[in-house]
Amino acid sequence: MGAQIIDGKSIAAEIRSDLKVRIDRLKEKGITPGLTVVLVGDDPASQTYVRSKQRTSGEIGINSNVIELPEDTAQSELIDLIEQLNQDDTVHGILVQLPLPRHFDTDAVIQAVSPSKDVDGFHPINVGNLWAGLADSFAPCTPVGIMELLRRTGVDPAGMNAVVIGRSNIVGKPMAGLLLKANATVTICHSRTKDLEAHVKNADILIVAIGQPRFVKDSWVKPGAVIIDVGMNRVDGKLCGDVDESVKKVASHITPVPGGVGPMTIAQLLVNTVIAAERTNFVD
Ligand code: GUN
Numbered sequence: 001m002g003a004q005i006i007d008g009k010s011i012a013a014e015i016r017s018d019l020k021v022r023i024d025r026l027k028e029k030g031i032t033p034g035l036t037v038v039l040v041g042d043d044p045a046s047q048t049y050v051r052s053k054q055r056t057s058g059e060i061g062i063n064s065n066v067i068e069l070p071e072d073t074a075q076s077e078l079i080d081l082i083e084q085l086n087q088d089d090t091v092h093g094i095l096v097q098l099p100l101p102r103h104f105d106t107d108a109v110i111q112a113v114s115p116s117k118d119v120d121g122f123h124p125i126n127v128g129n130l131w132a133g134l135a136d137s138f139a140p141c142t143p144v145g146i147m148e149l150l151r152r153t154g155v156d157p158a159g160m161n162a163v164v165i166g167r168s169n170i171v172g173k174p175m176a177g178l179l180l181k182a183n184a185t186v187t188i189c190h191s192r193t194k195d196l197e198a199h200v201k202n203a204d205i206l207i208v209a210i211g212q213p214r215f216v217k218d219s220w221v222k223p224g225a226v227i228i229d230v231g232m233n234r235v236d237g238k239l240c241g242d243v244d245e246s247v248k249k250v251a252s253h254i255t256p257v258p259g260g261v262g263p264m265t266i267a268q269l270l271v272n273t274v275i276a277a278e279r280t281n282f283v284d
Contacts, residue, residue: 003227003251004153008145011152012263015271016060022274023061026283033277034063035093035119035269036085040078041071041101050097056266062273063090071101078104079112086114092280093119093273098170116280119272122169130177138272143175145264146207146228147182153253155226157184161202165189165216165242166209171230175207196220208242218246227254230261 023033035057039050050066057064069078078096085091094117100106110118115125121138129137150157162184166172176186189199191210200206200220208216209230221227231242241257248254255261277283 003248003254006149006153006228006253006255006260008149008255008260008263011149012145012267014152015148015264015267016056019267019270019274020060022278026274026277026281027061029281029283031277031281031283032061032063032090033093033274034065034091035095035273036065036067036091038067038069038078038081038085038094038096040069040073040097040104043099046097046099053095053266053269057270057273060270062270065091075104075108078109082109082112086112086117089280091117092276093117093269095120095269117276119269119276121174121272127169127174130174130181133181138275139178140170140174141268141272142171142209142230142261142265143178144271145268146175146230146261147178148268149228149255149261149264150205150226153226155205155253157182157205160184160204161187162205162207163187163189163199163203164207164209165196165200166207166211166230168209171209172207175209179205179207210242212242213240214242214244216243216247218244218250221247221250223250224252225250227251228261229255229257231257232262 037050054064054066085094094113110122115123118126118138121140126137130139157179162179164172164176167188167190176188180186187199189196197220201222203225205226207228213233213235229241229243233240239258
Protein backbone atom coordinates (compact mmCIF):
# COMPACT_ATOMS: atom_id res chain seq x y z
CA MET A 1 0.00 0.00 0.00
CA GLY A 2 1.33 3.43 -0.92
CA ALA A 3 1.22 6.62 1.10
CA GLN A 4 -1.70 9.01 1.01
CA ILE A 5 -0.66 12.03 -1.08
CA ILE A 6 -1.22 15.30 0.77
CA ASP A 7 -2.72 17.55 -1.88
CA GLY A 8 -1.32 20.99 -1.05
CA LYS A 9 -2.73 22.46 -4.21
CA SER A 10 -6.34 21.72 -3.31
CA ILE A 11 -5.88 22.56 0.41
CA ALA A 12 -4.37 25.92 -0.63
CA ALA A 13 -7.39 26.52 -2.89
CA GLU A 14 -9.71 25.84 0.10
CA ILE A 15 -7.74 28.32 2.21
CA ARG A 16 -7.98 30.98 -0.50
CA SER A 17 -11.70 30.50 -0.85
CA ASP A 18 -12.16 30.82 2.98
CA LEU A 19 -10.03 33.97 2.84
CA LYS A 20 -12.16 35.54 0.14
CA VAL A 21 -15.04 35.77 2.61
CA ARG A 22 -12.80 37.68 5.06
CA ILE A 23 -11.53 39.96 2.28
CA ASP A 24 -15.10 40.73 1.19
CA ARG A 25 -15.95 41.64 4.80
CA LEU A 26 -12.99 44.05 4.90
CA LYS A 27 -14.02 45.54 1.58
CA GLU A 28 -17.53 46.21 2.92
CA LYS A 29 -15.80 48.40 5.48
CA GLY A 30 -13.84 50.18 2.76
CA ILE A 31 -10.56 48.35 3.45
CA THR A 32 -8.60 46.51 0.75
CA PRO A 33 -5.79 44.35 2.18
CA GLY A 34 -2.52 45.56 0.71
CA LEU A 35 0.70 43.58 0.25
CA THR A 36 3.91 45.16 -1.02
CA VAL A 37 6.68 42.87 -2.19
CA VAL A 38 10.15 44.35 -2.63
CA LEU A 39 12.43 42.57 -5.07
CA VAL A 40 16.05 43.69 -5.37
CA GLY A 41 18.11 42.52 -8.34
CA ASP A 42 17.22 40.04 -11.06
CA ASP A 43 17.54 36.55 -9.61
CA PRO A 44 15.28 34.47 -11.92
CA ALA A 45 13.96 32.15 -9.16
CA SER A 46 13.01 35.16 -6.99
CA GLN A 47 11.30 36.80 -9.97
CA THR A 48 9.22 33.65 -10.52
CA TYR A 49 8.20 33.48 -6.82
CA VAL A 50 7.32 37.16 -6.73
CA ARG A 51 5.19 36.96 -9.89
CA SER A 52 3.35 33.98 -8.50
CA LYS A 53 2.71 35.83 -5.19
CA GLN A 54 1.36 38.84 -7.09
CA ARG A 55 -0.92 36.82 -9.38
CA THR A 56 -2.43 34.80 -6.53
CA SER A 57 -2.96 37.90 -4.35
CA GLY A 58 -4.72 39.73 -7.17
CA GLU A 59 -7.02 36.76 -7.84
CA ILE A 60 -8.57 36.90 -4.38
CA GLY A 61 -8.82 40.67 -4.09
CA ILE A 62 -5.63 41.61 -2.24
CA ASN A 63 -4.05 44.77 -3.57
CA SER A 64 -0.58 43.53 -4.39
CA ASN A 65 2.21 45.81 -5.43
CA VAL A 66 5.73 44.77 -6.45
CA ILE A 67 8.56 47.26 -6.14
CA GLU A 68 11.56 46.21 -8.20
CA LEU A 69 14.90 47.78 -7.38
CA PRO A 70 18.18 47.39 -9.28
CA GLU A 71 20.92 45.07 -8.03
CA ASP A 72 23.15 48.02 -7.07
CA THR A 73 20.58 49.68 -4.77
CA ALA A 74 22.22 51.03 -1.61
CA GLN A 75 21.29 49.58 1.79
CA SER A 76 20.13 53.04 2.93
CA GLU A 77 17.76 53.39 -0.06
CA LEU A 78 16.15 50.07 0.74
CA ILE A 79 15.79 50.97 4.43
CA ASP A 80 14.27 54.35 3.49
CA LEU A 81 11.75 52.60 1.24
CA ILE A 82 10.79 50.16 4.02
CA GLU A 83 10.32 53.06 6.43
CA GLN A 84 7.95 54.74 3.95
CA LEU A 85 6.00 51.50 3.59
CA ASN A 86 5.83 51.18 7.40
CA GLN A 87 4.08 54.58 7.47
CA ASP A 88 1.70 53.84 4.58
CA ASP A 89 -1.76 52.88 5.90
CA THR A 90 -2.76 51.21 2.62
CA VAL A 91 0.12 48.71 3.01
CA HIS A 92 -0.74 46.01 5.56
CA GLY A 93 1.99 43.52 4.69
CA ILE A 94 5.60 44.06 3.58
CA LEU A 95 7.74 41.28 2.16
CA VAL A 96 11.35 41.77 1.11
CA GLN A 97 12.21 38.84 -1.14
CA LEU A 98 15.30 36.92 0.00
CA PRO A 99 18.09 36.34 -0.73
CA LEU A 100 19.19 39.94 -1.13
CA PRO A 101 22.30 40.75 -3.20
CA ARG A 102 25.48 40.16 -1.22
CA HIS A 103 26.24 43.78 -0.32
CA PHE A 104 23.11 44.02 1.86
CA ASP A 105 22.99 43.47 5.59
CA THR A 106 19.94 41.18 5.50
CA ASP A 107 19.42 41.25 9.30
CA ALA A 108 19.24 45.04 9.31
CA VAL A 109 16.75 44.99 6.42
CA ILE A 110 14.54 42.44 8.19
CA GLN A 111 14.66 44.54 11.37
CA ALA A 112 13.56 47.65 9.48
CA VAL A 113 10.15 46.11 8.68
CA SER A 114 7.52 46.99 11.27
CA PRO A 115 6.73 43.77 13.21
CA SER A 116 3.00 44.43 12.67
CA LYS A 117 3.51 44.38 8.87
CA ASP A 118 6.07 41.55 8.86
CA VAL A 119 3.93 38.98 7.04
CA ASP A 120 7.06 36.82 6.58
CA GLY A 121 7.45 36.45 10.35
CA PHE A 122 11.20 37.11 10.09
CA HIS A 123 11.52 40.10 12.46
CA PRO A 124 13.26 39.13 15.74
CA ILE A 125 10.20 40.28 17.72
CA ASN A 126 8.01 37.84 15.81
CA VAL A 127 10.67 35.11 16.04
CA GLY A 128 10.86 35.68 19.81
CA ASN A 129 7.09 35.57 20.16
CA LEU A 130 6.98 32.26 18.32
CA TRP A 131 9.57 30.69 20.62
CA ALA A 132 7.95 32.17 23.72
CA GLY A 133 4.77 30.39 22.64
CA LEU A 134 2.85 33.67 22.38
CA ALA A 135 -0.16 33.77 20.11
CA ASP A 136 -1.03 36.49 17.64
CA SER A 137 2.27 37.23 15.99
CA PHE A 138 3.36 36.34 12.48
CA ALA A 139 5.26 33.12 11.87
CA PRO A 140 7.05 32.25 8.60
CA CYS A 141 4.68 31.18 5.82
CA THR A 142 6.19 27.84 4.80
CA PRO A 143 6.18 26.27 8.29
CA VAL A 144 2.74 27.68 9.11
CA GLY A 145 1.49 26.29 5.80
CA ILE A 146 2.93 22.88 6.77
CA MET A 147 1.15 22.98 10.16
CA GLU A 148 -2.07 23.69 8.28
CA LEU A 149 -1.42 20.75 5.92
CA LEU A 150 -0.97 18.48 8.95
CA ARG A 151 -4.11 19.84 10.63
CA ARG A 152 -6.27 19.47 7.55
CA THR A 153 -4.91 15.94 6.99
CA GLY A 154 -5.89 14.97 10.54
CA VAL A 155 -2.30 14.57 11.80
CA ASP A 156 -1.92 15.81 15.38
CA PRO A 157 1.80 16.21 16.23
CA ALA A 158 1.20 16.00 20.02
CA GLY A 159 3.52 13.39 21.52
CA MET A 160 5.00 12.43 18.14
CA ASN A 161 8.70 12.42 17.33
CA ALA A 162 9.09 15.18 14.77
CA VAL A 163 12.42 15.43 12.97
CA VAL A 164 13.25 18.55 10.97
CA ILE A 165 16.18 18.32 8.56
CA GLY A 166 17.46 21.84 7.88
CA ARG A 167 18.00 24.77 10.24
CA SER A 168 17.29 27.85 8.13
CA ASN A 169 15.54 30.87 9.62
CA ILE A 170 12.91 30.61 6.86
CA VAL A 171 11.92 26.96 7.33
CA GLY A 172 13.84 24.67 9.72
CA LYS A 173 13.99 26.76 12.90
CA PRO A 174 10.45 28.16 12.82
CA MET A 175 9.15 24.71 11.82
CA ALA A 176 10.72 23.27 14.97
CA GLY A 177 9.17 26.07 17.07
CA LEU A 178 5.69 25.46 15.68
CA LEU A 179 5.93 21.68 16.14
CA LEU A 180 7.09 22.19 19.71
CA LYS A 181 4.17 24.54 20.33
CA ALA A 182 1.95 21.72 19.02
CA ASN A 183 3.47 19.39 21.66
CA ALA A 184 5.67 17.27 19.40
CA THR A 185 9.07 16.02 20.60
CA VAL A 186 11.32 17.86 18.19
CA THR A 187 14.79 17.15 16.80
CA ILE A 188 16.55 19.53 14.41
CA CYS A 189 19.11 17.87 12.15
CA HIS A 190 21.55 19.70 9.88
CA SER A 191 24.73 19.34 7.86
CA ARG A 192 26.83 18.58 10.97
CA THR A 193 24.45 16.01 12.46
CA LYS A 194 26.07 12.65 13.17
CA ASP A 195 24.20 9.54 12.08
CA LEU A 196 21.36 11.37 10.38
CA GLU A 197 19.77 8.09 9.35
CA ALA A 198 19.25 7.05 12.97
CA HIS A 199 17.41 10.30 13.68
CA VAL A 200 15.29 9.93 10.55
CA LYS A 201 14.43 6.34 11.49
CA ASN A 202 12.95 7.67 14.74
CA ALA A 203 10.67 10.22 13.06
CA ASP A 204 6.88 9.90 13.15
CA ILE A 205 6.79 13.22 11.28
CA LEU A 206 9.71 14.09 9.03
CA ILE A 207 10.14 17.56 7.53
CA VAL A 208 12.90 17.82 4.93
CA ALA A 209 14.18 21.27 3.91
CA ILE A 210 17.77 20.99 2.77
CA GLY A 211 17.67 21.65 -0.97
CA GLN A 212 19.31 18.37 -2.03
CA PRO A 213 17.43 16.41 -4.66
CA ARG A 214 16.03 13.00 -3.57
CA PHE A 215 18.25 13.00 -0.48
CA VAL A 216 16.06 10.96 1.91
CA LYS A 217 15.79 7.28 0.93
CA ASP A 218 13.07 4.75 1.71
CA SER A 219 15.38 2.58 3.84
CA TRP A 220 15.85 5.48 6.31
CA VAL A 221 12.15 6.07 6.92
CA LYS A 222 10.05 4.55 9.70
CA PRO A 223 7.07 2.69 8.20
CA GLY A 224 3.92 4.80 8.57
CA ALA A 225 5.76 8.12 9.01
CA VAL A 226 4.28 11.39 7.75
CA ILE A 227 6.69 12.98 5.26
CA ILE A 228 6.73 16.67 4.38
CA ASP A 229 9.06 17.51 1.49
CA VAL A 230 9.98 21.20 1.30
CA GLY A 231 12.53 20.66 -1.48
CA MET A 232 12.22 22.46 -4.82
CA ASN A 233 15.11 21.23 -6.92
CA ARG A 234 15.42 21.38 -10.65
CA VAL A 235 17.04 18.24 -12.08
CA ASP A 236 17.25 17.83 -15.88
CA GLY A 237 14.63 20.57 -16.25
CA LYS A 238 12.17 18.80 -13.92
CA LEU A 239 11.17 19.80 -10.39
CA CYS A 240 11.87 17.28 -7.67
CA GLY A 241 11.90 17.29 -3.88
CA ASP A 242 14.45 16.45 -1.20
CA VAL A 243 12.79 13.06 -0.70
CA ASP A 244 13.22 10.11 -3.04
CA GLU A 245 10.10 8.79 -4.82
CA SER A 246 10.68 5.36 -3.20
CA VAL A 247 9.67 6.80 0.21
CA LYS A 248 6.02 6.72 -0.97
CA LYS A 249 6.04 2.95 -0.40
CA VAL A 250 6.93 3.31 3.28
CA ALA A 251 5.22 6.51 4.47
CA SER A 252 1.60 6.85 5.58
CA HIS A 253 1.31 10.38 4.12
CA ILE A 254 3.60 12.38 1.86
CA THR A 255 3.58 15.76 0.12
CA PRO A 256 4.28 15.73 -3.64
CA VAL A 257 6.70 18.09 -5.39
CA PRO A 258 5.32 20.14 -7.01
CA GLY A 259 1.83 20.57 -5.53
CA GLY A 260 2.56 19.94 -1.86
CA VAL A 261 4.19 22.57 0.33
CA GLY A 262 4.75 25.19 -2.41
CA PRO A 263 1.14 26.33 -2.88
CA MET A 264 0.68 26.47 0.91
CA THR A 265 3.48 29.03 1.35
CA ILE A 266 1.72 31.55 -0.87
CA ALA A 267 -1.70 30.80 0.64
CA GLN A 268 -0.29 31.47 4.10
CA LEU A 269 1.26 34.74 2.95
CA LEU A 270 -2.21 35.83 1.86
CA VAL A 271 -3.64 34.72 5.23
CA ASN A 272 -0.99 36.76 7.07
CA THR A 273 -1.74 39.81 4.90
CA VAL A 274 -5.46 39.58 5.64
CA ILE A 275 -4.72 39.14 9.37
CA ALA A 276 -2.53 42.27 9.25
CA ALA A 277 -5.35 44.23 7.57
CA GLU A 278 -7.90 42.93 10.08
CA ARG A 279 -5.72 43.77 13.06
CA THR A 280 -4.90 47.31 12.05
CA ASN A 281 -8.59 47.95 11.42
CA PHE A 282 -9.87 46.17 14.54
CA VAL A 283 -11.84 43.57 12.58
CA ASP A 284 -12.04 40.16 14.26
N1 GUN B 1 12.86 33.43 -0.27
C1 GUN B 1 12.53 32.11 -0.24
N2 GUN B 1 11.46 31.92 0.56
C2 GUN B 1 11.11 33.13 1.03
C3 GUN B 1 10.07 33.58 1.89
O1 GUN B 1 9.25 32.81 2.42
N3 GUN B 1 10.04 34.92 2.13
C4 GUN B 1 10.93 35.78 1.58
N4 GUN B 1 10.82 37.07 1.89
N5 GUN B 1 11.91 35.39 0.79
C5 GUN B 1 11.99 34.08 0.51
